[in-house]
Amino acid sequence: xxxxxxxxxxxxxxxxxxxxxxxxxxxxxxxxxxxxxxxxxxxxxxxxxxxxxxxxxxxxxxxxxxxxxxxxxxxxxxxxxxxxxxxxxxxxxxxxxxxx
Numbered sequence: 001x002x003x004x005x006x007x008x009x010x011x012x013x014x015x016x017x018x019x020x021x022x023x024x025x026x027x028x029x030x031x032x033x034x035x036x037x038x039x040x041x042x043x044x045x046x047x048x049x050x051x052x053x054x055x056x057x058x059x060x061x062x063x064x065x066x067x068x069x070x071x072x073x074x075x076x077x078x079x080x081x082x083x084x085x086x087x088x089x090x091x092x093x094x095x096x097x098x099x100x
Contacts, residue, residue: 006095008086014070015053017091023053023066056085064088 001020008015008023017023027050056067065085 006098008068008091009094009098011068011070015068017088017095019092019096021064021088021092023088023091024050025053026050055088059087066091 003022004019005016005024006018007013008017013026014028015023015025053066055064057065059065065087068084068086
């Protein structure tokens with residue numbers, strides 16, 4: 001079977017899942033803001049390289065769980081991070097049931 005990658009539903013441009021059960025992040029740039037000691041906000045961009053993710057854990061019913069992150073923009077240029085635990089079988093089913 002040839003490995004095929006599809007986007008994780010709800011995490012477009014961030015993560016992909018394969019038909020063989022692997023999950024990977026994609027290359028992306030993230031804008032980070034931090035406060036300096038003198039009180040000025042300092043913004044810079046961090047580049048995240050693509051990598052294969054390791055499972056976060058396995059449930060008692062043998063479901064493989066992954067911890068995925070995404071930043072959500074709020075009004076005024078602020079961002080918050082959203083963390084979710086998603087099950088591998090759900091990600092594969094959602095990605096490969098779409099006709100893409």
